Amino acid sequence: MAGSSVSKLIIFIASLLVATSVAMTLTGSVIDLQGTLSQQGGNTADDIASDVTIVSDPGSPEAIYDDENETVTLLVKNSGSKTLAADGGPIDVLVDGRYANGTTVTDLGDGDGVWAPDETVRVTVNRDLDAGAHRATVLHGGTSSTIRFYL
Structure with missing residues (x-):
């Protein structure tokens, strides 16, 4: 036991x-x-x-693409609640699925280099486009915004 x-x-x-x-x-x-x-x-x-939104008008392709200078210009709004840098460092642009080099960002606010919520910047990239349908995507951090336009 x-x-x-x-x-x-x-x-x-x-x-x-x-x-x-x-x-x-x-x-x-x-x-x-x-x-x-x-x-x-x-x-x-x-x-x-840190959300962004392209606010360019896809119905006005002449405001997006400059055939003479071969540039794509997008108006991008800070639609998030966080203040971002307006120097263009973290902004990437894809045009028709291809990375666009030479991104230029212009602060349309008060010019202090700060991209506050609800402010808009002008993003310009060099890209030669033919007539037809096109797509541009702006990437910032983990967010993106896409616009489709026709030439």
């Missing part, structure tokens, strides 16, 4: 040790997951706060 009680006690202690190690592993995993989700939530909030 004593042997049976001792073996049950050993099995009980072993199961407690296994349960404790599993609980500690799960606790560590949950803490790591919480940190990752918190980081992603902050990044998503930043992306939402």
Whole structure:
């Protein structure tokens, strides 16, 4: 009888040790997951706060494309709630799916180099376009805005 009680006690202690190690592993995993989700939530909030929208009129292609200078000009509004830099550093432009080099950004606000919410900048890129349908996309951080226009 004593042997049976001792073996049950050993099995009980072993199961407690296994349960404790599993609980500690799960606790560590949950803490790591919480940190990752918190980081992603902050990044998503930043992306939402820094939204951009192309406000150029696609019905006026002559206001978008200058055939003489071979430039595409887009008016881009800071439609987020975060103030952005108006120097053009983080702004990328794709025209018809191809990256456009030589992006020029002009601050249309008060000229202080700050792109405040609801302010608009002029983004100009060099690109030779033929007649037909075209698409321009402005990327800033994790957000983008696309416009389709016809020449």
